[in-house]
Amino acid sequence: MSDKGTPALVAFRADAPAYTLNDARKAFAEQLQLGANDQMLRSKTEIDQLGFAHERHQQYYKGIKVEHAAYTLHAKDGAVQSMSGSFERIEKLNVTPAVSASAALQAALQFVGAKKYMWQDAAEEAGLKDQDNNPAATYKPQGELVIVENQRAAGTAQAGQPTLAWKFNIYAQQPVSRAYIYVDAHTGQVVMQDNIIKHVAATGTFGTKYSGTQTGATETATGGYRLRELTRGLGIETYNCRKSNSYTAAVDFIDADNSWTEYNNAAFDNAALDAHWGAQGTYDYFKNVHGRNSYNNAGAKIRSYVHFDDTPGGAGYENAFWDGSRMTYGDGASRFDPLTSLDVAAHEIGHAVCSSTANLTYSYESGALNEGFSDIWGACVEYYKAPDKQTWLIGEDIDKVRPSLRSMSNPNAEGQPDTYQGTYWYAGSGDYGGVHTNSGVLNHWFYRLAVGGSGTNDKGTSFSVTGIGIDAAAKIAYRTESVYLTASSNYAAARTYSIQSAKDLYGAGSAQEIAVTNAWNAVGVGAAYGGGTPPPTGVTYCTSKANSVAYEFIDYVALGTLTRTSGADAGYYNGTALAAPTLTAGTAQTISYSAGFVGTAYAEYFKVYIDYNQNGLFTDAGELVVSAAASTSSATRSSGFTVPLSAKNGKTRLRVVMSDNSGTGSCNAYSYGETEDYSVTISGGAAVAGVHGISGSTASTQFDVYPNPATDRLTVLLPNNASVVSVQVLDVRGATSTAARYEGNGQLNVSGLAKGLYTLTVSDGQTIYRQRFVKE
Incomplete structure (x- = not known):
């Protein structure tokens, strides 16, 4: 869940x-x-x-x-x-903007506060048009209306809520930054920032400066050879920014005889060789190990720009980044040498892989995962291309002050946590919610998965992991990122999806699945593997538990063949393994329950839920079957309910919640009382659960509408060739459109509709059917 x-x-x-x-x-x-x-x-x-x-x-x-x-x-x-x-449940959101795109852009630019933007540089604009082979290409942001989670309203009711927003891709030149900025389309406030340029406070690529004498592909050019090649995807190219921040003014590195030994000079030109070799090695790793053709799996060209500097007076740029389309490397200053080491180059190209797969949002836990996966690829590429290096250190070649930027084997050594919410865990809003700090948990999980080990983590949990080697660990990590993770995934999701990836690759109950589970336990995310073949992953229910049973608890529950008398059960009792009573759809049922007290009898509320549609939630209509008023009596109380005909056949969950607080719902950690879960079996109900429409009638999406997208007309075919009694077309605002005409025989004329997305609602007089279609 x-x-x-x-x-x-x-x-x-x-x-x-x-x-x-x-x-x-x-x-x-x-x-x-x-x-x-x-x-x-x-x-x-x-x-x-x-x-x-x-x-x-x-x-x-x-x-x-x-x-x-x-x-x-x-x-x-x-x-x-x-x-x-990841699915966002949204209700009653007004999708008509009150703030124009132009006004929202001004708010976004004020938020960024740059001195100069890329679209204000005529040379960069021309370079983009040439690069994309598109005369209309521009860096100037174009507003897109989207719905996004509000991440900048901490402490208010709006925090974390779905918000209608204008989205802008804003690329600043001075100082350099690039991010998606989201502006509330109703208030004009910035509600979220998702960085495209992922700074690591270090970076690196190719070259004899850090990796000795290596061979790399080049191509002939005027005056000799240049750092370009077309043998990998659409090519790998490395350029010299000449200590400026201009990409369009960048030039090729040229060598007369294709022997680049003279590049070991005071200008650190040999750092360009690291960048070029690193980009090639990273491409080779993803292609040969994971079958991925460049970062976008479509052969995208990898461009690297070395000697980048936007500091006043050219003092030295101490960073490297991927900006969404190219690699950029600074020469460093007091902290770093040129940031082009192999693991840094792989780390940055790893961000490009992420943007084309999971696209993890660059903030808080999803941002920490984004950074952590890039470190994983830095380690894997280094192990693949230069196994004599220190695989589990990131940036050890470039750091002049510390042994490394980060340690995957011992994150604490560089101020990172090795346990979820443990020592060094960052809980503030700086660094986009601690993305460079909290990534240590994913780093250490990968290290434990590959190498193994035992000990006790910061939560006092003893762990033992049998390592599976870096190759198998990398395959599981890659599948997790490229197949399962989504933009908003957190550490809990990473655990779930990596376990599923291990099952996909090696089978349920395999040594690899056990190791993945136990490695997460080692870093404080989830329990250790329980042994045996785990049950199929299906519906997961939210947690409901009282913090104290010192005064009151549930002491009796009875429904059909289920009868249980008990004492206090520490705030929660899981009785789902008990024999499940059978409830027939359409029948009236009676459930009995009572409270037990220690001393004084307090006023207690009872709520009973049944997950009729088996979706893991108790919040759907009709699933709160009992809501009993407060009572201080310890006598048995009884309540009646009727099992709906729409209930889904099979075993599902019954939840009983007793609390002294009327606001306690189905998913809570609450003060006093108790929660008990049981199983019930539904029979005689629906084979599948219906989708409830806004009218209260049961709505179904199971009917045919084609072609979709449509240009002039749609054909509507109801199940069992039922006759169409009524037709309604709604636009994206929910307003009825009169431009579409139903002409009988299943034919809907949509030629008069404007291009866009519509909802088609059809009825045969008994069932309401609903589906979306696109008018082209």
Whole structure:
């Protein structure tokens, strides 16, 4: 379960898959409980080396893209094996902007506060047009209306809430920065910043300066040879910024005889050789080990710019970064030598891989994962190309002050945590929520997974991990990042997805799955492996537990064949393994319960929930089956409820919550009382759960609409060839459009609609059907 209360991963039995890829909308409707305003649109499909098809879908709400919210179906031979991702549950959000894009841009520019921007440099604008072979290309930001989580309203009711915002890609030249800036389209306030340039306070690439005598591909040029080559993807190119911050003024490094020994000079020109060799080595690693063709898996050209400097007077730029399209390296000053070492180069290109896969948002835990994966690739590429180096240190070649920038084997040595929320864990907002500090947890997880070890972590947990080697660890990490993680993933999600990746690659119950689980336990994320073959990953329920049972607790629960008398159970009791009573859909049921007291009898509220649609939530309509008023009595109380006909057949969860606070719900850590969970079996109900529409009628998405996208007309085909009684078309604002005409015989004329996204609602007089379509 994600921290948003929605499933992060749902796995299905391989011998009885629930869906095929053609059932995508059905899978999302049933497993995510999509509302009338939600849509999941397919964005891309990739086939991996195991033969899995990964079909990624982007979330939209009322036709507006929901940033960092995507879900992927993972299928083998057409059958969906699992589904994973991040889904944002949005209700009653006004998607009509009150702030114009131009006004929002001014707010974003004021927030960035740069002296000069890339689009203000005519040479850079011309260079971009030439680079993209597009006369319309420009660095000037174009506003895009999206929905994004508010991350800049800490301490207010708006914090973490879905917000309609204008999104801008702002590239500043002086001082250099590049980030997506999100401006609230109702208030004009900046609500989020997602950095494209990932600074590491160090960076590096190719060269004899750090890696001895190496061979690298070049090409002939006027005057000899230059650091370019076309044998890898669309090419790898390395340029000389000549201690300026201009990319368009950068020139080639030229050598007369293709023997670059004279580059070991006072200007550190040999750092360019590190950059070029490092880029080639990183490309080779991802291609040969993971089957990935450059960072975007489509052969993208890798450009590196060395001797970059935007400091006053050319004092020395102590950083390196990936800006979304190229690598940039400074020469360093007091802290660093030129930042072009092999592990730094691989780290920065690793950010490019991330931007083309998980696209982890560069803040807080997702940002720490972003940084951590880049360090993992720095270590892996260094081990692949230069195994004699210190694999588990990052930046050891370039740091003039410390042994390294970061240590994966001992993060504490460089001020990083090796345990989740342990020593050195950063809880503030600086450095985008501590992305360079808290990445130490992922780094150490990878080290433990590869090397193994035992001990006690900062949480007092004893651990023991049997290492599986860096090669197997890297395959699991790569699959986790490239297949499962999404933009908003946190450490809990990384654990879930890496365990699933180990199962995919090596099988459930394998030594690799056990090692992955125990390595997470070592760094304080989740329990150790329990042994045996774990049950299939499916619905995960939120935690509900009282902090104290010193005064009151649940002492009796009875429903059908279930009867349990008990004392205090430490605030929570898991009775799901007990025999489950059978509840028949449409029948009336009675549940009995009582409170036990230690001394004084307090006023207690009881709430009973049943997850009728088996989606892991108790917040859906009708699932709060009992809400009993406060009572100080210890006598047995009884409440009645009726099992709905729409309840899904099979075993599901019953939750009983007793609290002295009426506000305690289904998912809480609360003060006094107790929670008890049980299983019940539904029979005679629906084979699948319906999606409830805004009218209260049961709405279904299972009908055919084609072609989609459409230009002039749509064909509507209801199940069992039922007759269409009514048709309604809504635009992205939810307003009824009269420009579409239903002409009978399943034919809907949409020629009069403007281009865009619409919702089609159709009824056969008994069932309401709803689906989105695009008018081109």
